[in-house]
Amino acid sequence: MKIIDKYILKRYLATFVTMLLMFIPIAIVIDVSEKVNKMIENKIPLLDIAIYYYHFTIYFANLLFPIFLFLSVIWFTSKLANNTEIIAILSSGISFSRFMRPFIMGATIVSIFALVMGVFLVPKASEGFNNFRYTYLKGGGKESMRDNSNVFRQISDNEFIYVGNFNQTSKVAFNFSLEKFKGQKLDFKITANRIKWNPKDSTYTMFNYTKRKVGEINDIIESAEKKDTVFSFDLEDLTPVVYVAETLPLNELYRFIEKEKKRGSSNINTYLVVLYKKYSLPVSAFILTIIAVAVSSMKRRGGMGLNLAIGIGLAFSFVFFDKIFGVLAEKSSVPPLVAVWLPNFVFGILAIYLLRNAKR
Structure with a gap:
């Protein structure tokens, strides 16, 4: 690995971690401000609250992982462009494809991390997060989700x-x-x-x-x-709870889905969406990284502000389409596999188009 690869890879991972550490405390403060009255009214033990926010951190990081990754890549790549570091790198004879190598390495590390989280950490965090909400904050615990079903x-x-x-x-x-x-x-x-x-x-x-x-x-x-x-x-x-699929490890999720298929479950599409997203989310790391680099590698008159505006717009568009198609798969006849992977497919085409323009 050359010095330029280490330099970019280090900046990639450091900025991504910094972005997580910046936004997660903000999310916790907002969540506490919304729920503090109910926490006091229900006299929730401090240990339960601490465990809840541990689960909340993992759940929230997994939920908004695409936005954090996209903004972090936009941020530090824009800084490289504004400091004319990218021009210096390309002027030295390095091709744009070679320049992309450390970004792809970083995306690989982040995607593996997201896959491990989705398989091992997120199921337990989702169970703790949802159980706390429906037990203390909404009342009735899991039983309330079973009523009228x-x-x-x-x-x-x-x-x-x-x-x-x-x-x-x-x-x-x-x-x-x-x-x-x-x-x-x-x-x-x-x-x-x-x-x-x-x-x-x-x-x-x-x-x-x-x-x-x-x-x-x-x-x-x-x-x-x-x-x-x-x-x-x-x-x-x-009568399994609505969020049961989110709380199961991967091997148990496969068995659960097969059992529910044989029983004719009306929620089978919901369970399939949870399964397919465990694989589609890590792949999105590569797509979002390519789009972010292609958008922010050019030095613009508007500076980092313009790049961040474009990046925020694209990131929220991705999350919006991901949620919309997920709901369509659960509530309509749209196949879950198509609904989950369609945002990646559409933004993958956009990534190829933007990358070709950036190379020019």
Whole structure:
């Protein structure tokens, strides 16, 4: 590695770390100012608050990682251009492609760091961050996220179950129904206004129970105000929290998604978006680095201010499109793989175009 590579790489990493250390405390101060009243009202222990902000730091850094990286590269590359260091480097016979090498090395280090964070650190941080919010700040903990959530699952090759909503604390589900098919025809259907799990003997108690057995001529109907029985499913497992995918390590996330696919989960696109972003986020480090260097390597009349304005606009555009397409994948028919990778694809084309212009 030559002196010029060490010089640029050191500036790349140092500026990125400095940017993180500058903005994260600001984010913590803003978050404290918004939540301090509820923290005092709920008498939250200081240890829990300290753990929450540890998780908040990791969660926040991962969330705004593209903006931090982009602004840091824009900042120090603009300083190189304003000090005519880039002109001196290129005038010495070094090509623009060779000049880009330490930037790509820096992007590789940052992308590996982002991948490790996404696989090992972010899941635990996300769990701690969300659990604290829904336990102390929004009330009801995870149970509040389970309320009013309709769940329809396939629990076997020929059995389907529906639950209107499920309370995790009392282990009671409402508007319960189970349908069993023989081929394409309905064999029987069980319904109950509510169903309660009994942990002592692992049975279920159904209230206002009705079973309709479909016959060739007449249906057979059985009903009772209360009936105890055994099922092969777990009610708690029927209603995972909204943010459950964010809290799972990579290997567990793969298994969880396969299980949810077999059960016909309505949230499968949400889980797939979380999975694909673990890979798309590190790749964005290369794309954003190339765009930042291409935009800020030229000395402009507006100086660093103009470069930063352009950089902030592009960085927020990237984050905006990343969030928009993520929501589209979760709420519409847009394939999650396409939605997650489309911002990288579009900005990758922009990076190639800007890099060609910068070389000229």
